[in-house]
Amino acid sequence: MNSWHELPHAAFDLETTGRDPHTARIVTASIILVDGQGEVRQHHEWLAAVEEDIPEEAAAIHGVSTEHARAAGRPAAEVTAEIAGVLGGMFAAGIPVLAFNASYDFTVLNRECERFGLNAPIPSPVIDPYILDKQVDKYRRGKRTLTALTEHYGVGFENAHTSAADVMATIGVARAMAGKFPVLHGDAGFLHQAQIGWASAQAASFQDYLRRKDPEAVVDGTWPARA
Template sequence: MTSWSMHPRAAFDLETTGKDPRTARIVTASIVIVDEAGAVAETQEWLADPGVEIPEEAAAIHGISTAHARENGRPADVVAAEVGAVLATLFENKIPVIAFNASYDFTVLANEARRHGLAQITPTPVIDPFICNKHVDKFRRGSRTLVALCEEYGITLDDAHTSAADALATLRLADALAAKYSALRVDLPQLHEAQEGWAREQAADFQAYLRRAKDPAAVIEGDWPVLP
């Protein structure tokens, strides 16, 4: 059996208005599709007018101001519908979609769909290098941001925090993890289901740590790849 990393695959990333995936609005979105050899076959990018002010702290990260989004962005409902349609087609064709900290991006998209009365997609199969890395390298010290992990695995990440660059780097990181860890070279349905369990375990462990060390009432959600 050949690994999913030797078949066509895609990556998905959003830049948004904020950290809370239930309230954040899409500002930019990118989907990158590569072929069996990992060569980029297609890149799709969107700029949305989120319909709300983009906070300065968010604009400082991704570089899109409220004025720029209003002048150049397309309506948020149109962007959310188009992104959802592309992802749905990928999933229907059993092409895995790779997303770093996938529960953030897919929850933002799900709430945008709900906000605008659009159809919900069923995101599977998804591969999340963040969840996978925490499982196969449990005792790694230091940050597990996309930038930090790309540096560790020698992956070039120019223009970090732009959705297209982050999406492609996420895909390269997933490939590197699969090359190193045989536990990730399994059938896509099996890997997707495994990540659901790993995400729950990781959230429970982190919640227990926080309750012991800092906040007895801490709650860490473990739903993946979409928060309810």
């Protein structure tokens, strides 16, 4: 049986208005499907005409201003529906979707679907290089951002914090990790289930660390989307 990285797989990324996935609104989105050799087979891009102003801090990261989004973007409800539809079709076909720090992106999408009365896709199978890296290389020092992982695994990365660039970087990192760590080979569905437990354990460990200084600290380990 071929491993997930030798079969078609996709990646998904959002750029948004803020850090809190329960309140952030979608600004741009990308979904890219590749074959087992990593060659692009589908490329989807969206720009939403956001209903709320994009904070300067967020615009400085992804480069999209409120004015540009409203002038060039499409209605947010239409964008959200199309994103949900593309992802839902991939999940229904058993195609794994990669997402770096998946619990953020899928939570944002779920909240947007709720706002517009849409059915959010059930995210499975999902593969999250952020969770995988912390599992297979637990004691490595340094940051574990997408940029840091591209440097560590030797993956080219230009135009960081644009959704399309982040998607391609996510694919590159995940494929590099699969090439290095045989434990990550196999069926995407089994790997999805393993990540649920890994994410929970990683969050509990980080929460214990934070509680050395703040006894009330809480880290949500729900994955791949928060309730």
